Amino acid sequence: MTAAANIILTGFMGVGKSTVGAIVALMLKREFVDMDCLLEARASMTIAQIFAKQGEAAFRALERQLAFELAQRKTLVIATGGGTLIDDEVRAALGGSGKIFCLSADAAALHSRLTASGERPLAPNWQELYAARREVYASLPHQIETMGKTPEQLASEIIALDETALYVKTPAGGYPIVLGGGLLKQIPQDAERLGLTGHVIVVSNETVAPLYGEALVKSLPRADLITVPDGEKHKTLGTVRQLYDAMLAHGADRSSTLLALGGGVIGDMAGFAAATYMRGIRFVQAPTSLLAMVDASVGGKVGVDLPQGKNLIGAFKQPETVLLDTDTLKTLPETQWRCGMAEVIKHGLIAQPALLEPELWAPEQAARLLRQAIQVKIDVVEADPFEHGIRAHLNLGHTFGHAIEKVTQFAVPHGEAVAIGIVKAALLSRNLGMIDDALVSRIQRLLRHIGLPTDIQLDAERWYAAMATDKKWKAGVPRLVLLKGVGAATVIEGISKEEILAVL
Ligand SMILES: NC(=O)c1ccc[n+]([C@@H]2O[C@H](COP(=O)([O-])OP(=O)(O)OC[C@H]3O[C@@H](n4cnc5c(N)ncnc54)[C@H](O)[C@@H]3O)[C@@H](O)[C@H]2O)c1
Ligand SMILES: [Zn+2]
Incomplete structure (x- = not known):
């Protein structure tokens, strides 16, 4: 790499x-x-x-x-x-x-x-x-x-x-995404430049902490490790409360830096703790899953789930830096790689056709793939930092997908649900005359090539009902991200229930 x-x-x-x-x-x-x-x-x-x-x-x-x-x-x-x-x-x-x-x-x-x-x-x-x-x-x-x-x-x-430089401009300034193989091991030499010489609280989970967290904490001049259980079901206020307690116990104050080391769950939850602990402390993202690298770690959205729904509590908290060590992908389970690829395909469909070329998916190409996929996210969040407009395009396939997760009680992983959701969005786009059959088939082929599902047997009425609880449907009026072509997404409101049921 x-x-x-x-x-x-x-x-x-x-x-x-x-x-x-x-x-x-x-x-x-x-x-x-x-x-x-x-x-x-x-x-x-x-x-x-x-x-x-x-x-x-x-x-x-x-x-x-x-x-x-x-x-x-x-x-x-x-x-x-x-x-x-x-x-x-x-x-x-x-x-x-x-x-x-x-x-x-x-x-x-x-x-x-x-x-x-x-x-x-x-x-x-x-x-x-x-x-x-x-x-x-x-x-x-x-x-x-x-x-x-x-x-x-x-x-x-x-x-x-410079296409090797990744930098996110925000309303208050900006932050770099530092990308490279072996970056975490390199941190002792770079600690000063990365602003990690003070007190650092590394937040990770039981899977990622033994792989990378323990060594990282040892290599920093003054750092403590807080490990939480692994899994979306722990992305809760209860776990955040445990984080606050542990941070206090470690003497974290307003000058401390919180470094989130893990997938999107850790990034979202630790970021929320960083946004709120003592009214906000410095925050660094070190994403270790493909999904977190290309999506969750960029853009400043942080938060936790409530029993009533995902990501219902949250904040905007921009990181100081995103440290993206491509070597960590070597231990990422296959299924998680595939799930991240669903978001890469989504980025390709909304803005960057190059991401849809399978040659770019080879492990040796990971740095290029990441750079291009991240750039899509950067462009979208720079244009719409607080999600008033085109940031919604990142939800392509997600209203369908979140509903699958809900109906199956999260038995279907997020990336797989999104893959199916993307196909449904494509079918609906075709039915509305926005794209042709060839593009729908191409999308299905690409997803299968990655090993992602393109359909699921679910009761259509239940599926639709779950979609109707989407945060983005205002007053029950359907609001979906659809495709006008490759690299061209659009938000369509008010599609009839019949038209939606027809693709479910
Ligand atoms: N904030 C945002 O803008 C945003 C965007 C998209 C998704 N998200 C959130 O991200 C979360 C999903 O992220 P995810 O897919 O990374 O899930 P995750 O954090 O649960 O990680 C998936 C699994 O991979 C493991 N893992 C991560 N990195 C590893 C590595 N290098 N080696 C071995 N195992 C590793 C994790 O421990 C976990 O078991 C969801 O909660 C979602 O809401 C947030
Ligand atoms: Zn997603």
Whole structure:
């Protein structure tokens, strides 16, 4: 499984590589390398001193060596020196390790910026250097125009253009989704950058805690583990109450961080505890199931069930970070992988046709699959953070599915129920003339290929009655997410009971 590639910022001296690079790294919680600073630190001299004592050729040799070293690493944000990428081989090596963004500004603006800042003595041959390097810079494919933009705006622009970077913008700011194999084991080295050096309460369940929780807690400087029983039936206020008690017993205060380690049940419930304990403490999601990775851990919805229904009590609580260790998927039971895939197919149908290509489902492709599936969720929650509109599209197949879960008293797992629900939504869409037969068959084929069911024998009246209790049906008027095509979902209200019964 591949970790995310580097993000490399280059451009002429004074264009803002270091400032913008540092912000990109901070937003993504990645390590930042400013090549010039690192070279100065390693040589214990300023660059001007290296030039004076050893000559430019010696400096370029050091710079080259560092560039090749960094090209071997991953997930860095690198600000190159002004002349680093003029060397063809260095450009190729760093370019092979990630995407190079070239920050640009016109000569006059750069010149006045550099003279105004007075930080650096301007090289006497500045104009010549600019002219000589301009062509190489202009040849780089990803140009970022800096004029009239703040460093923060530039950082956001770069993050949005880099497909290895996952970042969720929220009304109050945003948070990164850090994705990679072995991320949990890496935490001791990264604790500071990830904000995990203070008191951390790791909440997990009896299945996941022995696999990953115990080692994680040992590796953190100051952490306690709280383990709750496994299963949706424990996603209750009673368990949250136990969490509060255990947090108090561990001395958690407003400066503590709660880290949820597990599937969606843990994320939802621990997130609700983080949202409410002492009016809210810092929250980090570390999802370990496919469903939690592509769906539950992103978007800030947290909550618990009541005996009367699922997710009836909850809050919006945005995490500080989502830490997604793809290695944890190795222990995920097959059925849980399939259930997560039902949501991936849902994401594919509502917004990203690429997710419907079986080649992307191979375990070796997991990082790509996750990135694309998560991006769908990010786009939806950014557009509609508080679920007033298109976030409803994420409910494709869910009204049918939740009713199956209810009628069968949760004997059918959520993902399987959603798979059947997606087929029902597709059939209804076809009956209403919105999609053709071929698409319905394709959806059925894809779900079968994954090993998911496409139908179930249930009493249609009971099924319909259970659907009618859906939170989203206002005053009993049916409200369903249907398909207009691949990548195009829509909410339809007021479909007749007969039309719905016809597909059940
Ligand atoms: N907040 C949201 O936006 C949102 C969205 C979708 C679903 N959800 C919620 O998510 C929950 C479902 O999540 P889920 O499917 O992850 O269920 P889950 O949390 O029950 O996990 C499924 C099973 O897999 C086990 N497991 C998880 N990771 C494992 C690993 N790496 N190795 C071995 N076993 C592992 C769990 O212990 C559990 O037994 C539901 O409660 C649902 O309401 C929330
Ligand atoms: Zn779901």
